[in-house]
Amino acid sequence: MKAAIYNTYGSPEVIKISSLEKPLPKHNEVLVNIKASSVTRADTMMRQGVPKYGRLFLGIFKPKNRFLGTGFSGVVESVGAQVTKFKIGDAVFGEKLFSNGSNAEYLCIAEDLVIDRKPNNISHIEAAPICDGFLTSYNFLKDIANVKPGQHVLINGASGSLGNAAVQLAKVMGARVTGVCSTKNIDFVLSVGADEVLDYTKVNLNNVTHTYDVIYDTVGKLSYKSVRNLISSGGMFMTPVLSGKILWHMLWNSKKVKFAATGMKNTKALKCLLKDLIHLFEQEKLQTKIEKKYSLLDIRHAHEYLETGRKVGNIVIVNL
Ligand SMILES: NC(=O)c1ccc[n+]([C@@H]2O[C@H](COP(=O)([O-])OP(=O)(O)OC[C@H]3O[C@@H](n4cnc5c(N)ncnc54)[C@H](OP(=O)(O)O)[C@@H]3O)[C@@H](O)[C@H]2O)c1
Incomplete structure (x- = not known):
């Protein structure tokens, strides 16, 4: 072979x-x-x-x-x-x-x-x-953030593999979703279900006054420090991208800042998440x-x- x-x-x-x-x-x-x-x-x-x-x-x-x-x-x-x-x-x-x-x-x-x-x-x-975008983002949104209907989730890198899966999943979970992407990907991010889009080439997130229950930086391009004012009380910042900075912030604020390597999760838990995803695909809720x-x-x-x-x-x- x-x-x-x-x-x-x-x-x-x-x-x-x-x-x-x-x-x-x-x-x-x-x-x-x-x-x-x-x-x-x-x-x-x-x-x-x-x-x-x-x-x-x-x-x-x-x-x-x-x-x-x-x-x-x-x-x-x-x-x-x-x-x-x-x-x-x-x-x-x-x-x-x-x-x-x-x-x-x-x-x-x-x-x-x-x-x-x-x-x-x-x-x-x-x-x-x-098992890349959907399984990883489902682990973050369900098992880590436990996203609830009506919560507002901001997804950075919403056009990527993890990002577009996260937009779809957060919508299925009943959240209001803001996707962050560049101008050329706005239509794509809206097409997978985002309620609104912030164009990172035009909007500086530091100047945004809204707050979010969950900020999920799928591409590891945001710094927790620069967006922490956008996190509502009880909310969290999470990313699948490991860096020294994120570990540092997790050390001081483990409830609010989260990193996880989904592949390190035990197989039984991963298989459980996968079962849910299969069901959602069968119901044509994900693409x-x-x-x-x-x-x-x-x-x-x-x-x-x-x-x-x-x-x-x-x-x-x-x-x-
Ligand atoms: N921890 C885990 O369990 C786990 C599991 C899987 C993957 N990962 C990691 O997750 C990360 C994301 O993977 P992925 O496959 O989703 O990435 P990807 O698909 O390669 O991401 C590419 C997308 O990111 C967008 N992007 C680039 N710079 C951006 C910025 N500054 N702001 C917002 N969007 C930006 C690009 O859009 P534009 O061209 O418009 O910029 C592009 O559509 C990787 O680092 C990967 O290693 C971690």
């Missing part, structure tokens, strides 16, 4: 398409014939080996795990002897955290990890990126937004585009 691998940290040039043996599922694993997989910011960071302290886990001098890609959608081709939850032919999707390998033609994953049946009403292309599709052979270009920081919604590798 073909798989995207990287033997050293670096630019997209380090990505190679390698021919490997088709993997064999262990007793508790399913073998998935991958139809589509995601390419995310996290994948580009792992490829670059940044932030550098991440190499303590990823491998100090070179990546311990050479395989790229976490999110996937495909069809179960074979199952290990002890698998009970899935059978051959099931359409499944999920994410292979830490061991990676979804940017390939096949992967093996234990049935108890982050994998579930794909909703029938969405394609593999739409399912593959769900995956795909900006660009690439073939596996063209994955370097997908990484190059991602690194521009300008992507709108998701980008997907398609094997179909």
Whole structure:
């Protein structure tokens, strides 16, 4: 089978398409014939080996795990002897955290990890990126902020993968949503459900007088210090982007400032969140937004585009 691998940290040039043996599922694993997989910011960071302290886990001098890609959608081709939850032919999707390998033609994953049946009403292309934007933002909005109907949520980076998912989810949760994006993405952010939009090229958030119950900075571009006056009493500022500053503020104000790495959450909790998302997709309350599709052979270009920081919604590798 073909798989995207990287033997050293670096630019997209380090990505190679390698021919490997088709993997064999262990007793508790399913073998998935991958139809589509995601390419995310996290994948580009792992490829670059940044932030550098991440190499303590990823491998100090070179990546311990050479395989790229976490999110996937495909069809179960074979199952290990002890698998009970899935059978051959099931359409499944999920994410292979830490061991990676979804940017390939096949992967093996234990049935108890982050994998579930794909909703029938969405394609593999739409399912593959769900565990990036939707799963991460749902963890923040539901488990961390516990957003309630009528609350006002400000989402910075509302045009990105996490951002547009957050806009959709916050609306489903009954919140009033203000999305922050640039001029060119205003229509997109309104189209995914934002009640109003602030154009960051024209509006300085420091001058905004309104207050919000939740500020979710999906792209890590705001400083807590500069927006803390916009947080209502009892409200919170949260971001999925780790920085020394955010850790510092969390140290002093752990109720008001939150960072979390969703992938570090226990699998049972992630699977629970995923069940809710499946239900919402089946009810057609959520929609995956795909900006660009690439073939596996063209994955370097997908990484190059991602690194521009300008992507709108998701980008997907398609094997179909
Ligand atoms: N902690 C976790 O569990 C977790 C999980 C997944 C991802 N992440 C992290 O979350 C971050 C966001 O990921 P993503 O995939 O959603 O990002 P993304 O899709 O690559 O974000 C790109 C979008 O951000 C917008 N943007 C850029 N600069 C902006 C600014 N100053 N203000 C507002 N919007 C701006 C861009 O729009 P314009 O072109 O209009 O500027 C573009 O649409 C990444 O750092 C990723 O590593 C964390």
